[in-house]
Amino acid sequence: MPTQNKDKYTTEQKRKAAHIEDSYESKGVSRGEAEARAWATVNKQSGGGEKKGGSGTKKPASAKSHDRKDSAKRAVSAKHGSPRNTSGQSLDSQTKVDLMQRARGLNIAGRSTMTKQELISAIRKAA
Template sequence: MPQGDKDKYTDKQERKAEHIEKSYERKGVSKKEAESRAWATVNKQSGGGNRTGGSGQKKSASSKEASRSDSAKQAAATRKAGSRSASLQDQTKDQLMAKARSKNIHGRSTMRKQELVNALRKAN
């Protein structure tokens, strides 16, 4: 693609550049400078001349499946680990209060949520 060739841009990118260019021209910028700034803006926002579809890397079906499987395993591990450490933090104050009541934690009625979490962790 020769420098300055706009064949690789989508219609949407071209419309956007035209709109930006007109805006700069209304502000008194020369036509050449306005066009230059408009295309620079489009390139920065969208990563250059992109045609929709087909420009990305191709992966084999088995590679995609392996990636999905790895991602699913990682997500499951994160959920499992998170449920242990953040389970008290994720509960409402009323739920924490009920647990504190069942464990007979003194002073629970005046505690804030974080104080209840800390007290319940100490109680375990």
């Protein structure tokens, strides 16, 4: 039996339940059964009445923005692949691409405009 007090439901949920109830009644289902099925459907789809705080709350915009940036960073690092295992090689024998990836990992500023020798010097200073 559906709850009589529908104050906790949003107007959209009430509208949806009324529409579902009308649909069931037009198919020949009794009024009480149609109402019960309609509210059961609304509860299943939306989780019940309107949520006020607690575990059903949405993230604030700032948290969403932060999560999107983190996700984008992970996607870029996955796209470029992790730097090759060059720990055993000397810096002089590595390619400029490998050195750039290593400099990126060390957060060396200005790395994109550096020559190979400048990258080697900067990496040695940072490490």
